[in-house]
Structures are given as structure tokens and as C-alpha cells.
Amino acid sequence: MTESTYKAVVVNRFGGPEVLELAELPDRPLAPGEVRVAVKAAGIQPVDASIRAGLMPATIAPPPFPITPGNELAGVVVESASDDWAPGDAVLGFQPLVAYAERAVLPGAHLVAKPEAMPWEIAGSLSASGQTAHIALEALGVKDGDVLLVHGAAGGVGTVAVQLARHRGATVIGTASEGNHAYLRELGAIPVAYGPGLPERVRAVAPGPVTVAFDAAVGEGHIADSLELTGQDASRVGTIVAYEEAEAGRAVAIRGPRTAARLNELAHLWSDGVLRLTVSRTYRLSEAAEAHRAIETGRARGKSVFVTG
Ligand SMILES: NC(=O)c1ccc[n+]([C@@H]2O[C@H](COP(=O)([O-])OP(=O)(O)OC[C@H]3O[C@@H](n4cnc5c(N)ncnc54)[C@H](OP(=O)(O)O)[C@@H]3O)[C@@H](O)[C@H]2O)c1
Numbered sequence: 213m214t215e216s217t218y219k220a221v222v223v224n225r226f227g228g229p230e231v232l233e234l235a236e237l238p239d240r241p242l243a244p245g246e247v248r249v250a251v252k253a254a255g256i257q258p259v260d261a262s263i264r265a266g267l268m269p270a271t272i273a274p275p276p277f278p279i280t281p282g283n284e285l286a287g288v289v290v291e292s293a294s295d296d297w298a299p300g301d302a303v304l305g306f307q308p309l310v311a312y313a314e315r316a317v318l319p320g321a322h323l324v325a326k327p328e329a330m331p332w333e334i335a336g337s338l339s340a341s342g343q344t345a346h347i348a349l350e351a352l353g354v355k356d357g358d359v360l361l362v363h364g365a366a367g368g369v370g371t372v373a374v375q376l377a378r379h380r381g382a383t384v385i386g387t388a389s390e391g392n393h394a395y396l397r398e399l400g401a402i403p404v405a406y407g408p409g410l411p412e413r414v415r416a417v418a419p420g421p422v423t424v425a426f427d428a429a430v431g432e433g434h435i436a437d438s439l440e441l442t443g444q445d446a447s448r449v450g451t452i453v454a455y456e457e458a459e460a461g462r463a464v465a466i467r468g469p470r471t472a473a474r475l476n477e478l479a480h481l482w483s484d485g486v487l488r489l490t491v492s493r494t495y496r497l498s499e500a501a502e503a504h505r506a507i508e509t510g511r512a513r514g515k516s517v518f519v520t521g
Contacts, residue, residue, distance in 0.1 A: 220313035221500040221518075222278035226266030229504040234497055235278060239315065247320045248291040249303060253336025254311035255284040256495070256516040257368065258430075261504050263309070271468075272308050282311025282518070285318075286326055286335030294320025302326040304335040304479070306343070306470050311336075312497060314520050324476045327483045333491045334482070337515040341368035342478040342487075343470040344452055345428070349376050351466050352424050352450045356381030359422050361414060361441060364429025365401050366392035367512040369452065371490055372478075373426055374401045379486050385414055385422070387429065392513055399488070410437045427451035427463070430510035435463050490514025 222235045242248060259269060260281040268274045286304040289297045297303065297320050305323035310316040326335045348369075354360055360377045364370045365386025377384050378400040386401035387410065393403035404413045406429065414422060414437075425438035427450065435457040438449040449463040458465035481487040492513045495503040503516055 218313060218315040219497060220280045220315075221282075221497050222280055223264050224277045226264065229261075229264070229501040229508070232264060232281075232500040232504060234500070237278070237280075237313070240317065242291060242293040242317060245294050245320050246317050247289055247294050247297045247303075247323060249285065249287040249305070249316050249318060249323075250290045251285045251287040251311065251313055251316050251336075251520055252332040253286050253494075253520070254282045254313075254518045255337030255340055255368075256503050256507055256518060257283070257340050258507055258510075259283075259340075260312075261508050264504060275309060280309055280312055282313070283308045284337060284339035285311040285316055286332050286338075287316070290315070292320065296320045297323060302328075302335075304330075304338060304475065305472075306339040306475065312500060312518060314497070321472060324472050324479055327479055330479065330482060333494055333517045333519055334489045335479075336519075337368070337491060337517045338478055338482070338489060339470065339475050341515065342372045342489075343468075343474050344369050344466070345372035345376055346474055346478060347468065347470075348373060348426050348428070348450050348452065348466045349380065351464055352426060352448060354380050354382050354424055358382040358424050359418055359420055360384050361422050361425040361438060362386045362401065363406065363425070363427045363431075363434040363438070364388070365396050365399075365403070366514075367428060367430075368515045369428040371399065371514050372487065373428060374399045375487050376481075379481070382424075383419055385418055389511065395490075395513055406431065411440045414441055424448040425450070426466075427453055429453065438463070491517050493517075494519045496520075
């Protein structure tokens, strides 16, 4: 290593977007199997804002301050203690609490090769939403002939879920605000507006009964609407948001595991033209507070991404 410090977005106390600061951090030595990546792009997610506010997911042990949010990135390997990677390799990968930075250390097992044609900002924002959508469709057994309702279909997760479900042969109805309806049609979904009266609006456009539903949206009431539409079949209603509904037996809780194999499959689907990803806005690391204010509106079209360099 020639440089010994790097810039990172850090949180030194929990709070609003204003607690995000740019800091200079020291590089740490690599443990066996780890890889240091010069980050080119890092996706921004609602969970990053929750962590910043002090709501750490149960799956992450709370680390000491300073905390660097962000769990998905793409970049170039600059140092490797893994047999699988060498300096100069272009990669994308996933690891909690490392990504909003110029450099990040990840296990080599959490990286995959970046397809040459994939732009950095796409590579840096593929893992989290992509893997979540992939896990959900697998858990719900979405298949040819299904009629799937996706809540929040234009968001980061929804965008991928719509396309993967279409690829599996399902008809997809997606909820979004009016301004995202043309976008949903382009992705291959039948758009409907969310809000009161949703089941009637869905029945009016569905080619047959809704057989499966995926809640990937901000807001409430999605599980009740989904149960009504699927004939109260909780085994075919999945959520990544309303875990209390899942605990009450009204839905399937969608959870990991995120794996390199799954990410690699998504990268190949992108290369094959099956999966299209939308980056609605890019930010510099110095604009982290603005990026979090935007993500906390709960309105989205695809992903927002930090770019460096
Ligand atoms: N558990 C997990 O593993 C996991 C992983 C990823 C995400 N999540 C959660 O899943 C949700 C979606 O994540 P994301 O990254 O896709 O977020 P996102 O990109 O910010 O998208 C949010 C979506 O919610 C929709 N929405 C906003 N208000 C709504 C309402 N009142 N009713 C219905 N839909 C509404 C938005 O639609 P419009 O923009 O069209 O208005 C948008 O599609 C978030 O709550 C996030 O925390 C969980």
C-alpha cells in the first residue's frame, strides 16, 4: 500500500442525515481471505438511513463509532489476502458497514467479477436490492403462470423483482405512484396506484386471480390487501418490511442469505439482457446527507448510488 488513509462517510453519533460526516480513516491490515477494494460506486439503501438513526438490524452486531454505512459496492482490488483475487481485478460485492468510502475491506468470498460492460454505478448497486428480490421470488416459489402483485414495484428491490418474475414466466402487477407507471410498463409490469381501494384496482387489471404477492414497499396495509387478493394464502405473501405480520403468521418473512453465487447469477442476467437496472441519481461521498434525505422520502425509481474518483 502506498497510501495509509482514505476518505469515508462516518457516523460518530446516531441521528438525522446531518450526522453523516466525511472523515479520513487509517487503512487496516488484511486478515487471511480479505481483499481491499478501491471503491468506484456504492449503492444507497433505506437500511443505511435506519442504521444512521440508530436502528441496527438484528443480524449486525453494533460496532463502535465511527460507523461507515453501506453494504454494497463495486471497485478495483488494490490488495489481496485471498487466493481468488489479485490487484487490478474489477469486482462487485457485499459486506455490512464498509461501502460509503474510497476503500473497503471485504471477505474475498463476498466478491464476484464485474462484467466488463457493466457500468460502475450499476455494479455498485446490484447486490442488495438484487439479492433481496432474488431471495424473495425463490422463497415464494414464483413460477410460470403465477399472477404476482409487487408492492413498491418501481423501488430498488421492486425494479429487480418485477423483471426476475417476468423472466420466470409470471404476470406482474406492480404498485407505484402515478409518475412511475410508464416506468413499470417498460419493466414489463401492469401498473396500479397504491393506497385505499387497492384490491379493486388490482382485480380490474389482473388477467386472473392474484396467486402470490411481495411487499417491497414503504407504507402500511400491504399484507392485508395481499391476503385479500390471494384468498388468505399467507404462504404466498412475502414481506421484507412487515416482519411483525410475518411473526403473526400472516406472511412469509423474506430473509437472506446473500451469497456470491446469487450475485454472480444476477450479474449474468444483466449481461444476458434479462435484467435492466436503473440508477436515478448519483452522489459524491461529500453529499451523503443529501442522499439520505432523498432516500428517506420513500419515493424511488430504481437506485441512488455514491460514485468516487
Ligand atoms: N429486509 C430486507 O432484507 C430488506 C432489503 C431491502 C429493502 N428492505 C426494505 O424494503 C423497502 C423497499 O426497499 P427499497 O430499497 O426498494 O426502497 P426504495 O427504493 O426507497 O422504494 C420504496 C418504494 O416504496 C413505495 N412507496 C412509498 N410510499 C408507499 C405507500 N404509501 N404505499 C405503497 N408503496 C409506497 C415507493 O413507490 P413510489 O416511488 O412509486 O411512490 C417505492 O417504490 C424499504 O422499507 C426497505 O427498508 C428490506
